[in-house]
Amino acid sequence: MTASQALHLWHNTALKLVHSDGPDLTLRQMSILLHIYLVPPPHTVRGLAAVLGVTKPVITRALDSMGSLGLVRRTRDERDRRNVIIQRTVDGALFLENLGDIVVEEARGLPL
Amino acid sequence: MTASQALHLWHNTALKLVHSDGPDLTLRQMSILLHIYLVPPPHTVRGLAAVLGVTKPVITRALDSMGSLGLVRRTRDERDRRNVIIQRTVDGALFLENLGDIVVEEARGLPL
């Protein structure tokens, strides 16, 4: 894959995401969501903050937003009640499934 | 490319963008920037609004933001002074060059 192809792929995919009337996630929110769904659990606020290199309130806010969108769910860790375990949802999985399909589709139609 | 690979590609790239202390562009801003640099000129506010499917103030605001970041430049169209021509800059080209390199690099290291 060349740099030019990569930019066209990013361009076409971003454009489709803008066109779709789905939720309008920040780059950070997108990163968090992808991390939760692609990396084996458990996921905590502190862990995500470390991985993303951002402060904890950023994670809390992102979980608030995506939680009210139904993309993610919070549960207390019963073994250490200070922790919050972030869990996947059906809607979140569908959302990312759709994203993956868009990327694949755009990659297929790329100029050589 | 499989959907899983696509998601990993998106994940790794988004993560690198979050880590980098570069400008934090919205998905819409990213779309606009890519369009300006990948599609032959001329580019106008109205044209971009139509392509993105958003209102004109969205484009004006995005150009304000990215203009002050040096990623984009505005010029009056002297043949029809109602139009504003959006032009590329060296910094904008460098920014996207870097993005392309990140995507290519991440695509290379993808799990099979």
Place this chain on the structure above:
DNA sequence: TCCGAATGATACGGTAGCGAAACAATCGTT
């Protein structure tokens, strides 16, 4: 039991985005 450490949430002031509507400048036509 008590006290420091750790985790996540909240408060605060500031910035930036949004859509809808109104505005200013310019053009083309009459």
Place this chain on the structure above:
DNA sequence: AACGATTGTTTCGCTACCGTATCATTCGGA
């Protein structure tokens, strides 16, 4: 010259995000 159409910008009220600092809860060891 005058008028309507077109283009881009601005304004308005609103929502959401940011980092810093602080708070509440919980844990674990002295």
